[in-house]
Amino acid sequence: MASRIYAPSSFLFLLIMIISTGLIGSGGSHGNSDHGKSYIIYMGNRHEGGEAAAQSLHLNMLQQAIGSEFASESLLHSFKRTFNGFVAHLTDHQVSKIAGMPGVVSVFPNKINKLLTTRSWDFMGFSQQRARRTSLESDVIIGVFDSGIWPASESFHDDGLGPPPAKWKGSCQFPPNNFTCNNKIVGAKFYRTSNSTFAAGDARSPVDSNGHGTHVAATAAGNLVGGASLYGFGEGTARGGVPSARIAVYKVCWADSCYFSDILAAFDDAIADGVDLISLSLGAEISRDHFEDPIAIGSFHAMKEGILTVDSAGNDGVQGLYTVRNFSPWSLSVAATAIDRQFFAQVRLGNNQTFQGIAINTFDIGNTMYPIIYGGDAPNISGNFSSSISRLCANNSLNPDLVRGKIVLCDSIVGALVPVLAGAVGSIVAIDRPAGAPAENPPSPVSVLTRRQGSTILSYIRSTRNATATISKSNVGKDEQAPYIASFSSRGPNPAILDILKPDISAPGVNVLAAWPPNVPITPYPAETRTSRFNFQYGTSMACPHVTGAAAYVKSHHPKWSPAAVKSAIMTTAVPMSPEANPDAEFAYGSGHLNPLGAIDPGLVYDAGEPDYVRLLCGQGYNTTAVQMIARDNSSCWERGNETVWDFNYPSLAVSATAEEVVTRVFNRVVTNVGGSGNASYRAVVESPEGVRVRVSPGVLGFRAVGERLRFVVTVEGAVAANSTVSGSLVWDDGVHKVRSPIVVFDSAM
Template sequence: MVKKKPRNSNAPIDFTSADFESYLDYSKHRSCWRHMVAHLHAQKKRMTKHEIEEIKKISEFTTPCFASLSLQSHVYSSLAKESLLHSYGRSFNGFVARLSDEEVARIADMEGVVSVFPNTKVQLHTTRSWDFMSFPEPPMGSYEGDVIIGMLDTGIWPESVSFRDEGFGPPPAKWKGICQTENNFTCNNKIIGARFYDTDNLADPLRDTKSPRDTLGHGSHTASTAAGRAVENASYYGIASGIARGGVPNARLAVYKVCWGGGCSPADILAAFDDAIADGVDILSISLGSEMPAAYNKEPVAIGSFHAMKNGILTSCSAGNKGPYRRQISNYAPWALTVAASTIDRSFVTKVVLGNGQTILGTSLNNFHLDGTSFPLVYSGDAANITSAMSPNIAGICFPGTLSTLKTRGAVVLCNILSDSSGAFSAEAVGLIMASPFDEIAFAFPVPAVVISYDDRLKLIDYIRTTEYPTATILSTETTTDVMAPTVVSFSSRGPNPISPDILKPDVTAPGSNILAAWSPRGLSSVWVFDDRQVDYYIISGTSMSCPHVTGAAAYIKAAHPTWSPAAIKSALMTTATIMDPRKNEDAEFAYGSGHINPVKAVDPGLVFDASEADYVDFLCKQGYNTTHLRMITGDSSVCPSNEPGKAWDLNYPSFGLSLLDGEPVQASYLRTVTNVGSPNSTYHSHITMPPSFAVLVEPPVLTFSDVGEKKSFKVIITGSPIVQVPIISGAIEWTDGNHVVRTPIAVFQQ
């Protein structure tokens, strides 16, 4: 989810950024003293201001921490009872406690403790999208009903018609979970389980409900995108009207609410992973990620998804919304599936008609009707609130209080930047025009509004300056066809992988722009936090939206092939992905990975690149992890055979990455093994696509199989002249048997 921090890090987000999906303020840090004060209040102890200040001083040396994975009982006994916040041990052992720095050091040195790290915050990152991918709705009663998707998000709104359970039988026998029913929450045969977690007291008392119920909208949106039932005539105030459905509407949902108005706690994320694995989910979906890259043994999603992989569960993750800058990608662990965001062939156009007849095209979700009536057009820089000492530059931003109501009342106001419209709204404007580079995203506002390009903003200023009585009107939004789709949206985080550059990330891309899906009626209905309208379906953008598309596709494959490993499902999605046009995506594989998912082809990939826990352990050892650090991730007695680091090239991954220093010669060798999951008797021929300055050798160039499940290995050798100041050079290897095409991208780039 695209994000902008408000000036007050403890206040709700002001929704003035380019993301606007049910968004909250995720503070990087939250002082422990609040929790101490709350604890003392709970004991009815009255405190003076002096006592509170003393607590604050003490808390500066106290950090919420994890002590995770393999623990012995004496560790628990060493903690004061009130320090222990949460423990989990259903799938891996660990606990969360408030510890001083001295206690952290003492606990970390205890026998049996493999990892202690701080509990920093994590951020959250459709009537057309599934049809755009030519993925039909499966019939009721199909094998998807045995697949359970676990959603780690902001909860779910169980009363939404997207989650009705008509026609469903009881939950699968493998299901071992529970439904927490606090505050009138109910499960059914569609939502078969629900839990909520709030170790760090992140719930906003004004917005959140202490239950699995979604009061923000994000969790309902992602869950319905992955597995929502078909709903006719769904729309946002008539915009994008049609049948809204998820990719696998017959699959079951298990909900794990880990995000609140105050953010998402890694302690809760790991607890949810722990429960979900024990509950019996088949696929996990997590549309959130850490703010900054961290080593795999310090990153909660990496640790949780590793344990899920050990138990045969694939974790589908959002790539993050820090694009278009490179090396900003989230959720980069090779055992997880990382999803970028791209457009679909539907866009929303809102027109501005000027008094001289000229029409300017913009984007928004404008359901308001001005009936073609023209109003005075005012540039905000010309309407500064002089009484409050506002300059034209400040007024151009259109913050509340910066504009003179005498000049803006009843006018259409042009602002220099994208905002939540509160400034013009408070200035009694009838409409709002804003400039922004985010032209792929349509936002909803509480007033007639449109977002235009910076170039068009200059045209409007010129019109205002050269016209005695400039006027304009804003028309209602129209739905149009985007002939350029799919392209990766600008906000989608780009690779390369910040921790293991030779593991190409993201893995795939999927629809993540302007997606209509279920919403919580208690969530925001526009970008303005005080908009009190209620909606059941909302249109938002982000890799949070693309992730559940891949989750649904992965569940579809899992239903067809219940014994396939997480790596096999991931490989099927990657090697059958539709090739993206690098001329429309200059970041190439750093933007879209293997390409755009094709769920229909992915269910029959022909060959898969499989990998086990042992393969990932070997990868970590070659990445320089010693036995101690390795166990921080695995939580078991895994051992690295040596402390000699190696390359990531031999991990059986469905892509090839080669990171080089500027001017370093191109020379690399990769070993891969494929498993035949297609025809029993088949022969695959390799075909190489690479710029002529590189030589790619595949040995052997032909693979012949005589049985399903048979494995064959091959080596790939890449050589070439040194590359200098070249960001990325792309190619691919395709294996074909006349029926299947198994494609693996090659990316050579500078670090």
């Protein structure tokens, strides 16, 4: 099995595939079936004897488990540069033997993860004219774990950039198709540790044959490119958050998705190569054990070396709560919002009624009126389809003789493309779009209306024998309600540690324009032939690199800040969002909406280092043996103290409680003065959640030096109703800075 990319692939395309081919499997075991499935054996910190000794140890362990004859054949990959472990084919019996060996932290299947602009940066107030420290930005190296990159894109030219920083130790793989790095793309590697087969179209190199990785890298750190657009839509200057930053590419995702082992191999390399940040727009299956999750494992070791990992929250929000994918305390998890740009495609009927639909309709059929038919009136009877199926315009359900040359009204998003495949001119889709859904962009004229509008159009069709309609090419309008959380964006609570709020932050993730490989079609539809140098995409995959870019911007101003300090700066300066406008409140948007400019001057930060995370792990039930293998020293959990989750220095405060029970939670926190003034006085401003009392002691923090650390205690007392969440906030205010932490109290059984 494998992992998922939080891909921007269209929901419409997904439905077409499900209806036409049935349920799609998420993967399966690979390699020689005689040797079992592929497993990852994680062994904690780097082997003290070096890389050769680590690989020798791994072979020795396999020899003990399966015999010397098959050990080298079963060993697929050794992790030996920055942490210790390996990948191997094992039977269930061999897994048990390996799991019981000294030094093994965890053994888990090598599964699959999935891949989860001209306007988005401006929308957040981060304008192109903003003064920058270009020389310091160019010292920041962003490691992008994705589907590769299209190096020829203007977004990745190296004009004006000098050689990479001296700290860079990475390399560029030059396979037969001659991928070339430059002073912008300073390194590029690709991984295929556990499966030597490739799908048709896969580029066996760091070159992107998917588009996702190119789009993500350009959003985070692409150059300024004028005249960018998709067929004239979104025209403007495309740019990343830090256009002068360097990019290191780690291709871990392929046509069959992204394997755990490849992700861990990329972490092993990226940490040793010298990246400053890791951007990871993909996510594993939900695992409650951090050390059976490759992203949590890799990002933990990255944190130990001063590297912040920014990752996607996931695209499973329509399934409800507890769907957030990446939730380790040491990473920064990003939810997706809609920006204030929307695309409208007008529908005009023969009776002159007009309807404003949503779509990126790049096709211009002029003012020509075409006959319009309801899909339910055109079933493909010879294919055994009834009107109850054809009204949805499901694959092959429409009678080509009845829809040819017409516009088809469909009751499902699947109908955005299927009618055209049956010979229709275009389609009108009547559904109730969820909030923040992206504008559809199939390779045919389309407009997505509401069900109520669809009913009006159906009444018109029924009223005359000569019903006609036309669909206009799209125009750009403004969404006044933005930003708000997209319906697809995954929700908390945190499934592993309830009282650490996840996701952490939200950022633009709908209709984001960025670079695209010109040899990759702009949508995944089978009939797609359009290509472009830039493309619109959506997903928490697109939100993640916005936060990565903001983190790189912070690093360019504060290169010595720890990952936790950068994370705190981003979270505590976020723009508060409305729980009334966003169902699930903080479980949807975390601390709020990204504010890149505010993050470089947060005033105070909630800092933490490896010892703090280790104490948290001790408090979460990890034993001394496991913690010693993961950490750098041999002190025990007893010596460290079993820190409660409420003592962990996190920038947000969450309380899970049994419904109707009055609970008291005490949070111990420490803030560090990073403002420009040594003498600063911060006053606590509390907005208590409904039905809850919040006390802060002391109520004023008086700093006398930059870098000074002061402690305070927050006591939260009260009860919460069944299946409910209440929220408030604590703000430390010195008259210039407003250091905001959300306070969330919720029913743990919801």
